[in-house]
Amino acid sequence: MRRLGHTILLRSIPPALALGAAMILGLVIVAAAGHNPFGVMRNVVEAAQRSYGLRDDLAYVLLYATPLIFTGLSVAVAFRAGLFNIGGLGQVLIASLLCGYVGWKLASWPAIFAVPACITIAALGGAAWAAIAGALKAWRGSHEVIITIMLNFCAIAITDSLANGPWKAQGMTPQLPEIGACAKLPRLGAHPPGTEAGAPAIGIPLFPGHVQLNASIFIALLAAAGVWVLLFKTVRGYELRAVGHNPEAARAAGISVNRVTISAMAISGALAGLAATDFVMGKNYNFRQDDGLGYARGAFIGIAVSLMGQNHPVGILLAAILFGAMERTGFLLGDVPKDIVMILQAAVILFVISGNELFGRMLARKGVTT
Amino acid sequence: MPSVVFRRAAWSRHLNLAIEMVGIDKRFPRVVANSAASLTVAEGEIHALVGENGAGKSTLMKILYGLYAPDAGTVRVMGKEMRTFSPATSIAAGIGMVHQHFMLVPTLTVAENVVLGMEPRFGPWFDSAQAEHEVAEMSTRFGLAVEPRAKVESLPVGVQQRVEILKVLARGAKVLILDEPTAVLTPGEIEELYATLAKLKAEGRTVVLITHKLKEVKAASDRLTVLRRGATVGTAVTAEVTEEKIAEMMVGRAVAMKVDKKTAKPGDGVLSVKGLQAAGVGPVTFEVRAGEIVGIAGVEGNGQSELLECLSGLRASRIGSVALGGIDLSRSGPSAWFKAGLAIIPEDRQKRGLVGEFTVADNLVLGRHREARFVKRGFVRAAARDAEAAGLVKKFDVRPAEIAVEAQTLSGGNQQKAIIAREVSRQPRLLIAAHPTRGVDIGAIEFIHKAIVSERDRGAAVLLVSSELSEILALADRVLVMYAGQVAGELKSAEATEKKIGVLMAGAKL
Ligand SMILES: Nc1ncnc2c1ncn2[C@@H]1O[C@H](COP(=O)(O)OP(=O)(O)OP(=O)(O)O)[C@@H](O)[C@H]1O
Ligand SMILES: [Mg+2]
Numbered sequence: 001m002r003r004l005g006h007t008i009l010l011r012s013i014p015p016a017l018a019l020g021a022a023m024i025l026g027l028v029i030v031a032a033a034g035h036n037p038f039g040v041m042r043n044v045v046e047a048a049q050r051s052y053g054l055r056d057d058l059a060y061v062l063l064y065a066t067p068l069i070f071t072g073l074s075v076a077v078a079f080r081a082g083l084f085n086i087g088g089l090g091q092v093l094i095a096s097l098l099c100g101y102v103g104w105k106l107a108s109w110p111a112i113f114a115v116p117a118c119i120t121i122a123a124l125g126g127a128a129w130a131a132i133a134g135a136l137k138a139w140r141g142s143h144e145v146i147i148t149i150m151l152n153f154c155a156i157a158i159t160d161s162l163a164n165g166p167w168k169a170q171g172m173t174p175q176l177p178e179i180g181a182c183a184k185l186p187r188l189g190a191h192p193p194g195t196e197a198g199a200p201a202i203g204i205p206l207f208p209g210h211v212q213l214n215a216s217i218f219i220a221l222l223a224a225a226g227v228w229v230l231l232f233k234t235v236r237g238y239e240l241r242a243v244g245h246n247p248e249a250a251r252a253a254g255i256s257v258n259r260v261t262i263s264a265m266a267i268s269g270a271l272a273g274l275a276a277t278d279f280v281m282g283k284n285y286n287f288r289q290d291d292g293l294g295y296a297r298g299a300f301i302g303i304a305v306s307l308m309g310q311n312h313p314v315g316i317l318l319a320a321i322l323f324g325a326m327e328r329t330g331f332l333l334g335d336v337p338k339d340i341v342m343i344l345q346a347a348v349i350l351f352v353i354s355g356n357e358l359f360g361r362m363l364a365r366k367g368v369t370t
Numbered sequence: 371m372p373s374v375v376f377r378r379a380a381w382s383r384h385l386n387l388a389i390e391m392v393g394i395d396k397r398f399p400r401v402v403a404n405s406a407a408s409l410t411v412a413e414g415e416i417h418a419l420v421g422e423n424g425a426g427k428s429t430l431m432k433i434l435y436g437l438y439a440p441d442a443g444t445v446r447v448m449g450k451e452m453r454t455f456s457p458a459t460s461i462a463a464g465i466g467m468v469h470q471h472f473m474l475v476p477t478l479t480v481a482e483n484v485v486l487g488m489e490p491r492f493g494p495w496f497d498s499a500q501a502e503h504e505v506a507e508m509s510t511r512f513g514l515a516v517e518p519r520a521k522v523e524s525l526p527v528g529v530q531q532r533v534e535i536l537k538v539l540a541r542g543a544k545v546l547i548l549d550e551p552t553a554v555l556t557p558g559e560i561e562e563l564y565a566t567l568a569k570l571k572a573e574g575r576t577v578v579l580i581t582h583k584l585k586e587v588k589a590a591s592d593r594l595t596v597l598r599r600g601a602t603v604g605t606a607v608t609a610e611v612t613e614e615k616i617a618e619m620m621v622g623r624a625v626a627m628k629v630d631k632k633t634a635k636p637g638d639g640v641l642s643v644k645g646l647q648a649a650g651v652g653p654v655t656f657e658v659r660a661g662e663i664v665g666i667a668g669v670e671g672n673g674q675s676e677l678l679e680c681l682s683g684l685r686a687s688r689i690g691s692v693a694l695g696g697i698d699l700s701r702s703g704p705s706a707w708f709k710a711g712l713a714i715i716p717e718d719r720q721k722r723g724l725v726g727e728f729t730v731a732d733n734l735v736l737g738r739h740r741e742a743r744f745v746k747r748g749f750v751r752a753a754a755r756d757a758e759a760a761g762l763v764k765k766f767d768v769r770p771a772e773i774a775v776e777a778q779t780l781s782g783g784n785q786q787k788a789i790i791a792r793e794v795s796r797q798p799r800l801l802i803a804a805h806p807t808r809g810v811d812i813g814a815i816e817f818i819h820k821a822i823v824s825e826r827d828r829g830a831a832v833l834l835v836s837s838e839l840s841e842i843l844a845l846a847d848r849v850l851v852m853y854a855g856q857v858a859g860e861l862k863s864a865e866a867t868e869k870k871i872g873v874l875m876a877g878a879k880l
Pocket of ligand 2: 427428429549781782
C-alpha cells in the first residue's frame with residue numbers, strides 16, 4: 001500500500017510540472033499577443049463566477065470531460081497492449097450512427113430495454129470497427145496506425161452516405177430521426193421550465209439545467225473502473241500487458257499474441273464507441289453528421305488525455321477533467337483568442353512527453369522504478 | 371607555470387593506481403547493492419571482479435562508468451577524484467565499458483557504430499571513407515579483426531563484441547570495463563578475446579573483468595577482488611589462489627565443483643524427433659526418454675537455436691515430425707507444447723524468458739498463469755500467485771528475496787534463477803534447458819545442476835543445450851553433437867570426452 005502511494009506520487013510529478021510549465025507558457029503567449037496576462041486571469045475568474053457561478057463551470061467541465069474519459073481509456077487499453085489506436089474518430093462515428101439508428105427504431109420499447117440495447121450497440125459498433133484494424137495487424141501484419149487512419153475516412157464516408165441517404169430524417173440536414181424518449185439518458189440537472197421538454201432529467205440541484213451534462217458520465221466512471229479491473233485484476237489484462245511489454249516473451253509463454261491484439265483493439269474500440277451514449281443518448285438525441293464529426297474529432301484529444309494520465313484509469317479521469325477545464329476556460333477568455341486553449345493543450349502534451357522522459361532518466365540514475 | 375608542475379607531481383605519485391574506489395555505498399529502494407565496497411586497480415593490470423549473483427559487481431562498475439552516482443564513498447581515476455557522475459565525465463577520465471547486453475545500432479555498419487557521436491566530417495557531410503579508414507587502422511593495431519563496412523546485425527556475437535571494444539577504444543579509454551564478456555561467446559571467440567586483452571595490457575591499458583568463470587579468472591587476470599553482498603571481502607594475487615579458494619571466498623563456504631549423480635534409468639520415450647527439417651536445421655532424428663539427460667553440444671550457430679524453436683512451438687517445422695508424450699506437435703504453437711508437458715529455460719532470458727517491467731511475482735507465473743490455482747473466474751488469484759512466488763524465490767535463492775520488485779532490476783544471474791525456478795515448478799515431462807547456467811555464479815551453478823538432475827530422477831526427460839563442454843560432460847547421460855544443423859554424432863556419457871566432442875563439433879569424423 002505504501003508502495004502504491006509512492007508510485008502514484010512519483011507518477012504525478014511529471015504531469016503536474018508539465019501543467020505548471022504550460023500555464024507559464026500560456027501566460028507568456030497571452031502577454032506576447034498584447035494582453036495583460038494578469039488582467040486576463042482576473043477576467044477569467046470573474047467570468048467564471050458570473051450568472052450561475054461556479055456550479056455552471058463545474059457542470060461544463062464535467063460535460064467536456066465525459067467523452068475524453070471514454071476516448072482516453074480507449075487509447076490507454078490499446079497502448080497497454082503495445083498498440084496505437086488513433087482511430088477513435090471512426091469508432092465514435094460508427095458507434096454513434098448505430099446508436100442513433102437503434103434508438104430511433106426501438107422508439108416503442110420500454111426504457112429498461114431500449115437504454116441497454118443502445119449502450120450495447122454503441123460498444124459493439126466501436127469494437128467491431130476497431131477490431132478490423134486488430135485483425136489486419138494480427139493476420140496480415142499491417143500497421144494499426146495506418147489502418148485506423150484509413151478506417152476514419154471510411155467511417156466518415158459511411159455515416160455521411162447513410163445519414164444523407166436511406167436513414168435520413170426529413171429536412172435538409174444530413175441526420176437521422178430523433179431517438180425514442182425511451183432511449184434518452186437523463187440530464188443530471190433539472191431542465192429549466194419551458195425548454196427541451198422532451199429531455200428527461202434527474203434534477204440534482206447542484207447542476208444547472210441548461211448544461212447538457214447527462215447520465216453517460218456514470219457510464220464513463222464505470223468504464224474507468226472496468227478498465228482498471230480488466231488491466232490489473234484479470235488474467236486477460238495480465239496477458240494484455242505482457243504482450244504490450246514484451247510480445248516475444250508473451251508468445252514464448254504460450255500467450256496468443258494475435259488474440260490479444262484483436263481483443264485489445266476491440267475493447268479499445270468499445271470504449272471509444274461508448275462515447276455515443278453521451279453524444280446521441282445524452283446530448284443530441286439523434287445522430288447528426290456535422291455535429292457527429294465535430295464530436296468525434298475530440299477523440300484525438302483522448303490521446304493526450306491518455307498520455308497525461310499515464311495510461312492509468314485514475315490518471316485518465318484526472319487528465320480528462322483537466323482538459324475539460326481548459327476547454328471551459330476557452331469560453332471565459334473574453335476578447336483573448338480562444339486558440340490559446342489549443343496552444344495550452346499542445347504545450348501540456350509536449351511538456352508531459354519530454355518531462356516523462358527527463359524525469360524517467362533522472363529516476364533511473366537514482367535507480368528508482370515506478 | 372608552478373601550478374602545472376605541482377599537478378604533474380601529484381599525478382605521478384599516483385601513477386601506478388588507475389582506479390581507487392573506497393567505501394562505496396549504493397542503495398536502491400528496497401535493496402542495498404553496495405555497502406562499503408572498495409576496489410583498487412593498478413595501471414596496466416587485468417583485474418578480475420568476482421562475486422555471487424547480486425553481489426553488486428555490475429552496480430559498482432556502473433558507478434565507475436558514471437551511470438549511477440554513489441550514496442557514499444570516493445572514486446579516483448588516475449589519481450583524480452571524480453566529483454560528478456555521468457558517462458561523459460567518466461569517458462573523459464578515460465573509462466570505457468562494454469556492457470553485457472550490447473549497445474550497438476544493428477542497422478548501421480561497423481565503422482558507423484564505432485564513430486557514432488564523434489563522426490569524422492567532410493564539410494557538413496559524414497565522411498564515411500575516413501571513418502572506415504580509421505576503424506580499419508584501429509582494427510589492425512589492436513588485432514581486433516572486423517570488416518568496417520559490414521552491417522552489425524549480420525555479425526556473430528563474438529564480432530559484435532569486438533565492435534563494442536573498438537568503440538570504447540576509439541573514445542580513448544585507458545581503463546576498460548568488461549561485464550561478463552564471455553557469457554555469450556564460443557570457446558574460440560573466448561580465446562581471441564583474451565588474446566586481445568593481453569595485447570591491450572601490453573599497451574599499458576587497464577582492464578577490469580567481471581566473470582563467473584573461475585578458469586578464466588585464473589588464466590587471464592593478474593589480481594582479483596571479491597564482492598559479497600555488496601561489500602569487498604578480499605583481494606588476492608591470482609597466481610596465489612586456487613579456483614576452489616576463490617569459490618570459497620565468493621560464496622563463504624566450500625563449493626562442490628562436480629555434481630554427483632546416479633546412473634540414469636531411462637524409461638519410455640518422451641520426446642521423439644523424426645526427420646525434422648526447418649530453416650537452419652535438419653534433418654535430425656533423435657529421442658529423449660524419461661529419466662535421462664540428453665546433452666546437445668556444438669558451437670553456437672549450428673542449428674541449436676532453430677531446433678529449440680521447433681521444439682517449443684515457436685517455429686513451424688516443414689518436414690518430419692516431433693511428438694511429446696505421443697502427441698504430434700509439429701504444427702502446434704507454444705501453448706499446446708506446454709499443455710503436453712514442456713518446460714523450457716530459453717536461450718535469451720531478456721527477450722523470451724521475462725517481462726522486465728512485470729514484478730518478480732508476475733514473472734514467476736508467466737506461462738503458468740492460466741493454471742486453475744492461479745485463476746478464479748477470469749481473475750488473477752493474487753494471494754495464490756504471491757504465495758507461489760515467495761516459495762520459489764526462497765527455494766531457488768533468488769536475491770533479493772522480494773517478489774514485488776520489477777524483474778529487470780534483478781541482477782543477471784538472479785533473473786536466470788527466477789526463470790529456472792518457474793520452469794522447474796511446472797513439474798514438466800520434458801525439460802529443455804538452454805544454457806541454464808549462463809551468467810550465474812558458481813554456487814548457483816551447483817544448485818541448478820542439482821535441480822536438473824533431480825528433475826531427471828523425478829522422471830522428466832531433459833534436453834540440455836550448452837556451449838560449455840564441462841556442463842555437458844557433468845550432466846548429460848548421452849551427448850549429441852550438432853554441426854551445420856545436423857546431429858554429427860552421438861556419444862554415451864561414459865565414452866564422451868572433451869576431445870571427442872571437440873572433434874565432432876568441428877565437423878570432423880571420429
Ligand atoms: N536499478 C535497480 N533497481 C533496484 N535494484 C537494483 C537495480 N540494479 C541492481 N539492483 C539490485 O542490486 C543488487 C546488485 O545487483 P548487480 O547487478 O550489481 O549484481 P551483480 O553482482 O552484477 O550480479 P550478477 O552476477 O548476477 O550480474 C541486486 O540485488 C539487484 O537486484
Ligand atoms: Mg551483473
